[in-house]
Amino acid sequence: MTYRFSIPTRVRAMGRASLLGWSLLAAAAAAAATGGDHAAVDSLIQARRYDEARALADKFLADRPRDVQMRFLKGVIQLETDRRSEAIATFTQLTQDAPELPEPYNNLAVLYAGQGQYDRARAALESSLRTNPSYATAQENLGDVYARLAADAYSQALQMEGSSPAAAPKLAAIRSLFQGPGAPAAGPAALASAQAAGASRRAQAVAASAPAATPPAVAVAAAPAAPARPVPAAPAPEPKAAPAPAPAPVAASTAAPASSEAASKQAVEQAVRAWAAAWSAKDMQRYLDAYAKDFVPAGGQSRKAWEEERRVRIEGKTDIKVSLDDLVIGIDGDTARARFRQSYRSNALNVRSRKTLELKREGTDWHITREAVGNS
Template identity: 30%
Template sequence: MKRHYFLYLLLAVNGLAQADLNQAEALLKQGQAGEALALVEQELRSDADNLTARFLQARLLVQLERQAEAVAAYEALTRDHPQRPEPYNNLAVLYAAQGKHNKARDALLNAINTHPSYATAYENLGNIYTKMAISAYNKALELDKQQRPAPISLAAIGKIADGPSGPPPVTPLTPPPAHAVGKSTTSIEDEIKLIIDTVNGWSNAWAAQNVDGYLAYYAPEFHPHNGLSRKQWEAQRRQRLRAPRFIRISIREPEVKILGSTTAKLVFEQRYESDRYQDAGKKVLLMEKTNGQWQILREYNA
């Protein structure tokens, strides 16, 4: 039985002619994906960087179960259009279907970096983290069969975008609640409190201009969204934390959303004040739990 995947298809206003697009879609609905692909590739011969046509080409390759070519097509799109989140998201769907969860995670983090409010990527990321937790659990069973932990139910784990052919809607993958992955004595409420406590500690270290303490709240995998390397960003933060005579940070109305067993999203109102500068606005932190500690994985202004 053929497997089809829900993929986010961008339909640009310009590019592929609407008549050709309609014809290709009609062929696809009739089960003639090969003919639809031939039509799209004919358009690409006259306009090789037609973004809409390239997206549709990649989608048709998936429909035809030419997965390696589809991956290559989306990877090329991420190189040629790195500002677009959709190719990264679609790559993650394909990587996850191949069991390459680390690559799927990295692709989704790139999608979030390019478009911080891209909700589909957050939902998919929660599912990927859950799958990674399941893989780690199963590995533990293999390594320690004498003292195996309590069994878990895999039925609650959402599948990677299984659905009918044709142009689908943008449907996020729904991760199970964090408590569905293994047994834990920590409730959702406890995790939310830990996250808020962590962010309060982070803001207190910032206000105290404790640079090393402040930086310790960032995960090793943290990547700045402004294009700086981690080393450049740390140097910039050290200079900015040490320069003012005083810093005041206030956090209001924190809202926590648990995305998976080891990842969460925190949104809050932040006010910054120093002798040099002040501002206020909404901030978003993507948090990751490692070795029992919550750390900041991504940070941006909403």
């Protein structure tokens, strides 16, 4: 059965020939809103005018062969026109040239799964999640691949002499997840499609609005001044004046917490912007010092392996520019959460994404304890 998907505004469930749902490259959606050539190719794909889209993409890439967004769109055209081997080559090269992006890995896994190469699909999805541990579509796809691998293992076990009688009900339970051979159950597939669709629509909405050249600082309200204590009048000889009443305690009690929270927000903002500046400057010492000692990298990596990987990725770029928009900070005692829109540009890549940093106070400084991409 033919694979069914829509590019780039939403994703539909795949046909029965595959376990997985397609994902989209957020960078492509952003480029479609800001670049005339990208938008034109995108529109032609939407209109199913694939020959024209391919011709325009090839013309663009003849002058700018390293453009990640256009290469991704070309991979989409190859998928739509059933040129699967060419699409595999395109997405494979993208994973090598832009390893920061999780989506090419995910789509490569879909292609492998469609060919029954589930071990290669698993490896591609694990690479996708190492790049973005909060990528829900890849995580669910990985679960589907694990289910297929488990079904194959139980099926082989049943064909062997001395197999356990428990293997048959286990195989039946896994097969109940699927409506037919190789087809995903409607519920999980529909959920994955909806998640990918929402992510793509959010990316387009973000790209449609031009980012401010300099993001505004977090607004901090001045702490209310404590009311002045009234000065009692000089006592008259007769009668003796009563002492002046003490000021109401309510206003005084609200001033200190407000001031403390405002100062904490300022300190967190400074820490987050210093982290982005160190990343842009490729200052690895300051960049790594921005993370707490108990920061645990996602994906099961050790702290040492994570640091080595970050050094390779950051120092390997000719230039990097990281800017932050729409920074929103929440404080809860000695912990904080900073949400913002991150724009990342290097010599080979230009992408925007939502990001969340969780921080904790260590002495007078704030350090990152967790980071996630998306609306975490």
